[in-house]
Amino acid sequence: MTFPNFASRVLQLKTVLMFGMCIWAASSLSAATLSGTLMDLQGRVVPGATIRLLRRADGSRREVTTGGQGEFSLALDIGEYQLTAEAPGFSVLTRTIVLMNQSERIESLQFSEVVSQNQTVTVTADVSDVGLFAPDPAQRIMMRDQTLDANPGRPGMPISIPGMPVESPAGGVKPPQYFVPGVAGDHGEPIAMFFQIGGFLFQNNLPVNAHGNGYADPNVIIPIAIDNVQTDGGAFNVREGNNSVNAAIVFGLRERLEPMVRLTADYRDVNLVLGWSPANPSNKEWFGVEIAYGNGFLKRLEHRKQYKANFSKVFDFGKHELTLYGIGYSGSAFQPGLIPIGATVPNDTYDDRQSEETSNGALILNDVWRLTARRQFQFSGFYRYYTLDVRPNFGDGLIRQSEHRNVNSEDVLYKDTYNKAFSLLAGVNLRREAPRALDLDKADEAGIFQPVTANNITLNFYSPFIAADGTLAHVLHYNVGYRGDQVSVDNQDIYRPNFSFSRSATISSPKATISLLPPEGVSYLPTVSLSYGQAFHINDPRIGTTAIFGGTIISKARSYQLVVSKTVAQTEFRVTLAHVTTAQQLARISNDTGLQQDEGPGILKSLSTMARHNFTHGFLEGFFARADARDRLTGEATPEAPRLIWGFLGTVDKLPFHLVARGEYEHVGRKPLGGGFIAVPVREFRGSVMRPFESRGFDVGVNFLIVSGLGGQTVETLALPGEGEALDRITGFALRSYVTASFTYNFRRNRQH
Numbered sequence: 001m002t003f004p005n006f007a008s009r010v011l012q013l014k015t016v017l018m019f020g021m022c023i024w025a026a027s028s029l030s031a032a033t034l035s036g037t038l039m040d041l042q043g044r045v046v047p048g049a050t051i052r053l054l055r056r057a058d059g060s061r062r063e064v065t066t067g068g069q070g071e072f073s074l075a076l077d078i079g080e081y082q083l084t085a086e087a088p089g090f091s092v093l094t095r096t097i098v099l100m101n102q103s104e105r106i107e108s109l110q111f112s113e114v115v116s117q118n119q120t121v122t123v124t125a126d127v128s129d130v131g132l133f134a135p136d137p138a139q140r141i142m143m144r145d146q147t148l149d150a151n152p153g154r155p156g157m158p159i160s161i162p163g164m165p166v167e168s169p170a171g172g173v174k175p176p177q178y179f180v181p182g183v184a185g186d187h188g189e190p191i192a193m194f195f196q197i198g199g200f201l202f203q204n205n206l207p208v209n210a211h212g213n214g215y216a217d218p219n220v221i222i223p224i225a226i227d228n229v230q231t232d233g234g235a236f237n238v239r240e241g242n243n244s245v246n247a248a249i250v251f252g253l254r255e256r257l258e259p260m261v262r263l264t265a266d267y268r269d270v271n272l273v274l275g276w277s278p279a280n281p282s283n284k285e286w287f288g289v290e291i292a293y294g295n296g297f298l299k300r301l302e303h304r305k306q307y308k309a310n311f312s313k314v315f316d317f318g319k320h321e322l323t324l325y326g327i328g329y330s331g332s333a334f335q336p337g338l339i340p341i342g343a344t345v346p347n348d349t350y351d352d353r354q355s356e357e358t359s360n361g362a363l364i365l366n367d368v369w370r371l372t373a374r375r376q377f378q379f380s381g382f383y384r385y386y387t388l389d390v391r392p393n394f395g396d397g398l399i400r401q402s403e404h405r406n407v408n409s410e411d412v413l414y415k416d417t418y419n420k421a422f423s424l425l426a427g428v429n430l431r432r433e434a435p436r437a438l439d440l441d442k443a444d445e446a447g448i449f450q451p452v453t454a455n456n457i458t459l460n461f462y463s464p465f466i467a468a469d470g471t472l473a474h475v476l477h478y479n480v481g482y483r484g485d486q487v488s489v490d491n492q493d494i495y496r497p498n499f500s501f502s503r504s505a506t507i508s509s510p511k512a513t514i515s516l517l518p519p520e521g522v523s524y525l526p527t528v529s530l531s532y533g534q535a536f537h538i539n540d541p542r543i544g545t546t547a548i549f550g551g552t553i554i555s556k557a558r559s560y561q562l563v564v565s566k567t568v569a570q571t572e573f574r575v576t577l578a579h580v581t582t583a584q585q586l587a588r589i590s591n592d593t594g595l596q597q598d599e600g601p602g603i604l605k606s607l608s609t610m611a612r613h614n615f616t617h618g619f620l621e622g623f624f625a626r627a628d629a630r631d632r633l634t635g636e637a638t639p640e641a642p643r644l645i646w647g648f649l650g651t652v653d654k655l656p657f658h659l660v661a662r663g664e665y666e667h668v669g670r671k672p673l674g675g676g677f678i679a680v681p682v683r684e685f686r687g688s689v690m691r692p693f694e695s696r697g698f699d700v701g702v703n704f705l706i707v708s709g710l711g712g713q714t715v716e717t718l719a720l721p722g723e724g725e726a727l728d729r730i731t732g733f734a735l736r737s738y739v740t741a742s743f744t745y746n747f748r749r750n751r752q753h
Contacts, residue, residue: 032099035073036107038066038085041373045070046111049087053097054145082143085109089420132415132425132469133199135479135513136233137529137563138576140610144226144254146619146651148662148686152703153264153271153740154294158223160686161231161249162649163608163623165668167711172296172335172356173306174390175219176711180247181627182580182604184640190537190557192234192244195221196252198314198323198366200380200411205243207433207459207538208489220329220360221251222288222310224262224275228252235533235559235580236511238465238481239413241429244535246559246580246604253325255314257286259747264703266740269294269304279748284314296336297736300347304333323366332357337392338712338731341680343720348734350718351393353447360386374418378427380411395718395726398443399452405435421470425481431461438542454494455542462486467511477515484508489553491541501541505554509534526566534558557582571613580604581632602638604629617654623647637672640679640714644669663687673715677730682709684735690742699744707735 034053038046049066053074066072076099085093090111099105142161150157150166156176157166164178178191194201204220229251234244257275264271271292277285290308295301309328314321335356336349346352362384369377384407391400413427435457441449467481488504511533518525536556560579565572582602606627613620629641647666655661668682690701710732719726 033073033075033104034097034099034107035071035104036109038070038072038087038093038109038111040090040111043110046087046090049085052084052086054082054084082145083107085111087111132423132467132479133239134230134233134237135467135469135481135511135531136236136561137513137515137527137531137565138561138574138608139230139232141228141230143228146649146662147229148664148688149223149703150686151705152688152742153266153269153292156219158219158221158226158251159229160664160666161229162621162647162664162666163610163625163645164231164249165645165666165682165684172302172333173219173304173331173358174335174356178249181606181608181625181643181645182578182629182641183245183247184629184638190243190245192240192242192248192535194240194248194250195325195364196250197312197325197364197380198321199368199376199378199413200323200364200366201239201250202325202362202364202380202382203242203409203431206386206405206407207242208435208438208457208540208542219306219331220308220310220327220362221253222273222275222290222308224257224260224273225253225286225288225310225312226251227254235535235557236513236531236561238425238467238483238509238511239427240535241463241483241485242461242487243537245537245557245582246533246535246561246578253312254286255284255312256281257288260744261747262742262744264740264742266738268296269740284316285312287311297738298336298348298733300334300336300349300352302333302335304331306331319370321368321370323368325364325366327360327362327364329361330359335390335392336733338394338714338716338733340718340720340729340731341710341713343729345720350395351398353398353443354392356388356390358386358388358390360384375416376414378411378413378415380413381409383408394731395716398447400441400443400449401439402441403435403438405433407431407433419470421472423469424467425469426464426466428465429461429463431459431463433457433459435459440542451495453496453542456492456494457541458490459538460488471517475517475519477513477517479511479513481511482509483511485536487538487554489538489541493542503553505552507534507536507554507556509536526564529561529563529565531561531563532559533561555583571611574608574610576606576608578604578606578608580606601632602629603632604638604641618650618652620650621648623649639674640671643671658691660690660692661687668709671713673713673730675715675728677715677728679713679730680709680732682711682735683707697746697748699742699746701742701744702739703742704737704739706737709735711735 038049040046047066047068047070051064051066051072053062053076062074062076064072064074081097083095083097093109093111097107147159150160157178161178164180166176167179180191183190193204195204229249231249232247234240234248235246240248256277259276262273273290275286275288288310292306294304307330311326313324333356335354337351337354339345339348339350362382364382366380371377387404389400389402391398409429409431411427411429415425417423438455438457440453442452443449463483463485465481465483467479469479471477485507486504490502491500493499513529513531515527515529517527534556536554539553539555558581562577563574565574604627606625608625610621610623624646626644627642629638630636631638645668647664649664652661664687665685670681671679673679685706686704688701688703690699692699713730713732715728716731717726717728
């Protein structure tokens with residue numbers, strides 16, 4: 001059966017709607033008595049369960065235990081709450097509850113999934129938080145209220161993730177990327193990135209992008225829409241495919257937003273965010289807009305402009321839950337580019353002409369059909385359009401990289417929980433990407449662009465997957481799976497016809513995780529998990545080696561992982577050892593040509609540790625990671641990859657004068673850049689202090705970044721004005737400290753008093 005014929009048949013499955021995995025259920029807004037009943041999958045009451053509520057406004061927490069008839073009751077202040085229900089043998093139930101007036105609110109709660117008696121699921125996932133949808137034992141789930149905006153009022157990642165610094169080779173609107181220890185920190189980062197739309201993982205990566213494999217654009221998300229972020233797991237989840245070495249990031253989005261307008265500004269940048277949800281709490285929908293203007297901190301003004309629009313709507317049709325999510329984004333700016341360390345150049349930039357412009361839009365659909373409490377079907381699909389025009393100069397002259405592409409995908413998934421010893425997940429993903437006018441041009445002495453390369457590329461992905469999960473004898477949890485990716489690439493090289501080719505590859509990716517859980521009544525033993533998985537990413541067809549020498553169109557990575565986790569005195573400890581081997585790792589991108597460079601087969605070893613303690617009104621988390629990455633043939637360090645990362649993150653939700661504070665310190669040690677060059681360490685301390693005025697409906701806050709070091713550090717061969725000869729030099733751009741002020745007006749909050 002050919003790929004198009006199979007795709008057309010799967011498209012016919014759109015008539016089959018799917019089951020819904022309701023993790024968050026929004027309600028109303030304000031203060032009242034909250035009461036209700038908790039039931040199991042068969043509708044029987046669950047006594048002795050723990051109901052916890054976290055008030056988002058000030059971080060205060062309440063807890064109650066269900067009675068003999070599964071009942072519970074709490075008197076609460078007005079506001080929005082995160083409700084969690086936990087009981088042995090059941091997956092955690094999480095809801096967002098918004099109380100609007102002084103009346104009684106009744107909630108009927110029902111668990112939707114059975115887990116092992118030894119499993120517990122917490123806000124920050126324990127090593128035993130494993131299952132069909134989250135099999136990686138090292139994963140972390142960070143709640144939005146416990147994270148920081150990465151760069152409020154500026155371009156960049158939407159939020160800061162502890163232990164995953166942000167790296168960017170330029171400013172402007174070009175999105176930086178998260179990186180992990182041992183993975184090259186230049187653009188082209190092979191980390192899979194997803195948005196969770198209902199039960200569907202929408203992959204944000206763009207294979208064979210003009211900026212290299214694995215390049216993604218997270219700027220499309222409005223930060224206030226992020227409810228949680230899940231990290232790690234790229235090699236161990238059968239649902240996560242292309243564009244990863246051994247890491248993945250999943251952004252979970254809210255079902256509702258508190259209607260608000262937020263203005264964040266300093267003396268050079270301004271950012272406006274608007275969010276809206278309907279007054280009726282049963283309508284799970286929201287709409288958000290973000291508008292940003294700025295000039296950065298260099299003498300060369302960026303004249304940055306960004307426009308974003310996001311919307312989400314959930315439709316409930318009996319046993320069906322349909323989630324519709326849309327993205328619109330446009331941005332343009334001048335960019336500083338990289339300049340030699342310690343050198344003085346006009347306007348703090350190597351070339352005043354450097355600029356960038358990008359726009360994209362997407363429409364994602366997820367339809368879930370709950371056949372029974374244990375069984376579900378799911379259909380998902382999306383269409384995306386993307387354009388890019390970026391003009392950098394890194395010493396070899398001004399170049400222009402541009403493209404536009406259309407992407408469409410269809411996904412079918414089935415899940416069945418037979419019993420605690422066996423659950424089944426199976427599905428197939430079909431995806432087509434069509435980068436067109438993938439051009440590289442170089443400016444001549446007169447500043448006129450001359451063509452260098454031009455390609456039209458078509459990529460097809462056919463990816464079936466299957467996994468089984470369960471707990472045996474109360475002490476052994478297993479998750480085994482298989483993902484088979486069939487990839488075809490058609491590369492039409494416009495200027496070099498002999499470099500054109502059509503080629504396909506099949507990648508078999510087995511996955512397995514075995515976890516040893518402490519026996520009941522044995523509290524001193526840790527949980528130990530061992531995992532194996534394979535991931536891959538697409539090589540850049542423009543290199544030419546695939547056509548001339550018959551090289552592969554994909555690069556594989558095999559990952560091994562050992563995780564030990566234990567909670568002592570309400571403090572969670574986790575140690576992760578990782579070992580990754582890569583075949584012809586083509587992760588590094590040449591700034592001069594925009595093409596991949598062959599780094600050879602590599603080996604990556606890393607040690608990561610984390611400790612987290614929750615207080616009544618906050619938490620403190622420390623992390624440490626050390627990695628080494630080398631060429632397996634020469635033993636030389638992979639440029640920009642081996643590094644040390646350590647730091648801590650803390651929140652305090654109850655300070656004098658009703659202040660709420662968040663803070664994070666992050667240290668990125670020296671890393672080899674190749675050719676004997678060593679990078680400068682980077683140290684960042686970011687934080688925010690907010691004062692909510694509940695009765696008046698607004699918040700005021702201050703965000704700050706205190707930083708030393710340089711971003712985007714790499715080695716380039718270039719000549720400075722007046723020096724003549726081109727030399728190898730460390731390049732980067734100076735990171736600047738700043739303070740911004742924010743004002744947030746919440747439209748409905750002031751009506752509660």
